[in-house]
Structures are given as C-alpha cells and as structure tokens.
Amino acid sequence: MWMALKSLSGRRVSGMVLATCAFAALAACAPLQPGTTEYPVGRGRLVLPQGEWVALDRSEEALPLLPEPGATVPLQTRAVGLRGANKDWLAILLVQTNSTNHPRPTTLWTGSCPAQQGLMVEDATAHSAVRVDCLRFKRFAQSGGWLDKNHPLLAQWLARQGAAPAQPYSHLNYRYATEGGAYIEINAVVDQRLLRPQTRSNEDFLRAGRPGQEWAHQLAEAARLSTSMMDGYLAVPPFPIALPN
Template identity: 55%
Template sequence: MSLRTLLRTPQALRPALAVAALAALTACAPLQPDLVRVGRAQLELPPGQPWTPLAEDATVFDVLPDDVAHDLPMHSRLLGLRGRGGELLASVLVQTNATNYPRDTTLWTWSCPAQKGVQVEDATQGSPVRIDCLRYRRRADLDSYLEASRPQLAQMLAAHGAVPARPHSHVAYRYSTPEGGFIAIDVLADQRLLRPPTRNNMEFLRAGRPAQEWMHQLREAARVSAGMMDGRLVLPPFPQPLPQ
C-alpha cells in the first residue's frame, strides 16, 4: 500500500489499513538465519539456553492411500539441553514434513489410545484423517516406560545419550492435517524443569500446574507451525529455571 493510497482513504479507515500494511510487511520480513531447520519447519529455541544438536534423520512415512508415489518424506532433529556441569537436562525430538508440497487427502494409521499412568488428550476423537494427540507421563524413567511403549524412540535416545539421568517426564505431541501435513514432538525433561520444589501439601497439590500449562503451550506452537509457510515452531521455555 502506498502513502498516496493511505492519504486518499477516509480518516476512519486509515488505522485499519495501516495495520494491514504493517502485517503485510512483517509477512515479507527476512527469515532469521540462526533458526534450526527441521524439514519444512524452522525451530526457534528458548533464548539463553544452551541447546546442542545430537542427531538428525530422514525417513518416509507409509500412509494411505497405499501408493508408494504418495508416501511422505520426513525429517527429524534431536537436540539436547545441558546444565552448567554438562549434564543432560532435556532432549527434544522434532519430526515434520521434508517439504511444503501439498497432497491429496491422507489417511493416518496413528491412534491415540488410553494408557495406564499416562495423561492422554485426543482432540480428534479417533478421526482417520487427522491426528491431534497429546500424551504426558510424569515419571517416564520408571517401569521401562519408553522401552515398552515407544521402543524405537527409546533406542534412538539411548544411542545418542539423550536420556536425562535424573527422574524425568515425557511429553509427546502428534499433529496432522488431512492434506498430509505432520509434526511430532517428543520431550524428555528433568522434572526440575517442569515442577517447582514443594515444601508443604498445598505446594505439592499445585506442583503439576506448570507442566500442564507448558505442554499445552507446546501443543499450540505445533499447531501454529503446521499452518505457516515457513513452519516456524517456537518452543516455549520450560516453566522452571535451569538447575544451578
């Protein structure tokens, strides 16, 4: 929009048009060069936290209709967050489409079943053309949880030393669109990053709220990423500060 056009516009409409022009300029702004690329997505990590790359991989999803020409190439990146002493505090695995190319309606074979000891939120209620599955296990280090429920993930994390040593939680989110868009995030986090210290019963009862709020922020960030051309995925900072 030119300045001449704006000046010819009735005064009452000028603020709205100015906002629209600013939005258009923002949409055309150059991309940040320091973002971590994961396929079609650009991963924006929480500021001031020393994340380090641990692994990356490319694979192909076998999806329906059962036609090899229409299977989906995917890309994944594994990142680790370390403390001052070098200990691993958290690991994040992000997987998404390798490209932005749209495709016809995709039937996904994933499910979001209930599981003992796991908080499960299935926003699609079993839809065959969409995935919107959020899962949370507060003590993922007990009962061989990952080995039993996600053996491939457990093997990958172990192979790259990406499992926090202290008691840790697991947050997993899967989101897809009917046109073949897909994003998956797995987070293993030291419990000190998600739960505040507790000194009495009231603090103990409230201790789980920060983790709940954080994983819902993570879910919203993934949903937004799937709808953006540059795939910008802004990981929310953990609710608790890094342990000293």
C-alpha cells in the first residue's frame, strides 16, 4: 500500500528475543465484544465499534532493518471504512502492524516526531532511539490542501478509492515501535461530526476540540496495548459523537 515506511526504519542489534520470553510477556487473548466488527491484520485483530464497516484494501510490505542487507520486518496493512446512513464515508482507518508473532531481533528505530504548527503532536519517547511513540492529530485536515501536502500517498489512495469524507474531517497518525521489534501505525481520516460536538456558545466552542483529542489518546493507548496481546487485539474506541442520521 503506501504507509510511511520511507520515514522510518529499524536497525538490528546483537541478540534475538527468545520466543519463550516474548510469549511470557504477552497478555491473554481478548474475546470479541457483541455488536462489533472484526478484521484480521497481520498478527492482530482489528475490532471496530458499531456501524457499517467495509473492508477496502489489504497489502503486505517489509520494513528494512539497517544496516544488514536484506533484513526486514514483514508488515501487513488493513484498510477499512465506515459508511453513514446515506452510504457516505464517515471514517477511514488504515492499520499496519507485524505480519506474525515470530521472534524478532532487538531493534533500534530511526524516525522523528517533529512539532508542526496547527497540529497536536505528542512524542512520548523524547527522541529515544530505542522505541517510537508518536501521536499527531490535525483537527481541520481538509483545509488548504493540508492532507495532500503532508500525506500525499494517503491523499492519492483515498482519491483512488473514492473514500475521502465529504464533510470537514480530522486526521490522526500514530506510530508505535518497541525495542523488541513490535510495530504498529494507524492513520485515521474521520468526519468531524463524529469527533466535534455542535457549539452554541463561546464556552462550547472552546471545549469542542476535547472529545476528538480524547478519542485520539484512547486509540493510541489501544494500539500500544495491542502489541502486548497474544492475538494483537486492537479495539478501536467508539467515536465520541453519535453517528449522524
């Protein structure tokens, strides 16, 4: 597919993570919750909140492990979309994660999580070379061609699929990677009606962005947790605002 592999790579260091150690650190498998939709993605289970979700695409990729020639981390990407009552697109999610639970080499990661004007950017690693934990959230991603300029491959893919929300939308990008070789990246394009309540006063306006930011933090936490689950269970949190009729 297109995920941001060019901006991130791993570097193998001596020693392998033993399978017994890896499995000992993993939590038990999580049950499927009623009323949800589930799709496999790599080693994981993508569990979606209620709504009409549609599978859009799936692809295999490999993240290079430098400097060893030919060494890679195999990844799989799954794309799904949420349709509204009129079959319009309300949300598009793309999740990329490890293809298997096989033991992985101890890995040092390259990449950056730079601040950007107009974005909520949180780098929980403080520029660590051992792991990646980068959350980026753009509330008004449709304005001024922002998505085309900052995520051109995503914008082109949405155009090919005819899947971009027609309403004003927000964009989330979250990347998480560990020294043990675990990797997950999420891109979400979400109709603002699912994240931002209607405002009737100045006070409402000042608080309107909080539900979307809280949802972004919840999704990031779910992604982090999925890397420690035996079955890669990733439960996307419900959107804070009810689906529009």
